[in-house]
Structure formats: C-alpha cells, structure tokens
Amino acid sequence: MLLLLGVCGLLFQIIKSRTFQFFGEIYPRIETQQKVVALTFDDGPTRKHTDEILSILREENVKATFYLTGSAIEENQGETEKLIAEGHEIGNHTYRHKQMILVTPGVIKNEIETTDELIKKAGYKGEITFRPPFGKKLFALPFYLSEHNRKTITWDVEPETFVERSEDIIKYTLENTKNGSIILLHVAFDRRAESMKSVRPIIKGLREKRFEFKTVSELLSIKN
Numbered sequence: 186m187l188l189l190l191g192v193c194g195l196l197f198q199i200i201k202s203r204t205f206q207f208f209g210e211i212y213p214r215i216e217t218q219q220k221v222v223a224l225t226f227d228d229g230p231t232r233k234h235t236d237e238i239l240s241i242l243r244e245e246n247v248k249a250t251f252y253l254t255g256s257a258i259e260e261n262q263g264e265t266e267k268l269i270a271e272g273h274e275i276g277n278h279t280y281r282h283k284q285m286i287l288v289t290p291g292v293i294k295n296e297i298e299t300t301d302e303l304i305k306k307a308g309y310k311g312e313i314t315f316r317p318p319f320g321k322k323l324f325a326l327p328f329y330l331s332e333h334n335r336k337t338i339t340w341d342v343e344p345e346t347f348v349e350r351s352e353d354i355i356k357y358t359l360e361n362t363k364n365g366s367i368i369l370l371h372v373a374f375d376r377r378a379e380s381m382k383s384v385r386p387i388i389k390g391l392r393e394k395r396f397e398f399k400t401v402s403e404l405l406s407i408k409n
C-alpha cells in the first residue's frame with residue numbers, strides 16, 4: 186500500500202514536472218551566458234484580446250511565441266494570421282486543450298497533427314514546438330513527441346501561479362528571470378487582465394536589466 190502511494194506520488198510529480206519527461210527533449214529554459222529570454226503566451230487566439238497584445242509587442246519591438254490551440258485557430262483564423270504576419274512564433278498547444286494523460290496514442294496524434302495542419306494552413310512556415318496543456322504529460326505524449334523529433338517546451342518563470350496583481354506579476358517576473366529563461370503568461374481571456382497589464386512593464390524592466398528578447402526557436406538555436 187505504501188509502495189503504491191509512493192509510486193503514485195512520484196508519477197504525479199513527473200506528470201507536472203517542467204524539467205523531466207520519460208522520452209524526448211524538454212526545455213524549461215536554456216543554459217547560456219547570454220542575456221536572452223523568451224516571452225511565451227498560452228491559449229487562444231481570441232478575437233477580443235489579440236489586437237491588444239499585438240500592439241504592445243509591436244510598440245516594444247518584441248517577437249514572442251504563442252502556443253495556440255487548434256480549436257481557437259479554427260474559430261479565429263484572422264487573429265492567427267495577424268500573429269503570423271507580425272513575425273511572432275507559433276507553437277502547438279493541442280487541439281482541444283485537454284490533459285494529455287491517460288489518453289490513447291490515436292488521440293494524441295490527432296490533437297497534435299490537426300493543430301499542426303491548422304497552423305500551417307494559416308501560413309506559418311517555421312519549426313512548430315509543442316507545449317502540453319497545463320504542462321502535463323506522462324508516457325504516451327512524450328513518446329509520440331520523441332518519435333516525431335518534436336521538442337517539448339515548458340517554462341521556468343510562471344508568475345501567475347504565485348501572484349495575482351499586475352504589480353506582483355511584474356515584480357515576480359523581474360526577480361526570477363535568468364539568462365535563457367522562458368516566461369509563461371496568459372493574455373487571451375478577460376480574467377487575465379492583470380497579466381495583459383504586466384506585459385509592457387515586464388518588457389521594459391527586463392530591457393533595463395539588459396535582456397534581449399528571442400522567440401523559443403531562437404533560444405534553442407543559441408543552445409545549439
């Protein structure tokens with residue numbers, strides 16, 4: 186009984202680990218001496234909030250990485266095309282944004298490949314990295330990704346997990362970002378207004394600390 190509890194506890198840690206999975210490459214950040222950082226935004230695109238984040242990034246001259254879901258791409262084709270047209274990187278965040286634990290290999294393949302196709306159909310040409318919904322994975326998902334030479338991208342800075350108000354999100358991010366960090370924010374929904382408000386101050390604050398903004402694949406190429 187104790188052993189079983191122990192095994193379950195360990196599996197639970199592995200499911201939510203940002204730094205370990207059983208197969209393939211996973212990156213919560215990259216090791217580097219350079220002052221580089223990637224801003225990443227999960228979920229969406231949504232009709233209501235894409236223009237706002239785009240205009241902030243345009244004014245600050247930052248290229249970010251957006252992990253989009255296939256279902257939202259389908260609903261908001263125009264927003265997806267705008268993100269691509271402005272030079273942002275697009276990643277795959279599955280089709281339906283369900284936990285990819287205890288699902289069949291067929292479901293995983295379908296969730297990922299349908300979304301890849303939608304991203305390409307919207308005009309995106311670059312490498313498409315993958316980020317699991319909720320950062321969760323166990324056996325079948327990493328196995329699929331590893332078999333298809335896909336990189337799993339997590340994050341090492343997730344301010345929204347610990348604080349709520351914009352000033353705290355900014356402070357937490359500025360204090361915890363290191364060389365090669367990958368920052369996770371959500372700005373696609375109304376309830377994320379505090380995060381949206383934090384984006385510009387985070388960019389300005391990190392620039393003051395001499396950080397340069399890269400997309401995820403630019404970060405990975407520095408590592409290589």
Ligand SMILES: [Zn+2]
Pocket residue numbers: 227228278282318319
């Ligand atoms: Zn998500």
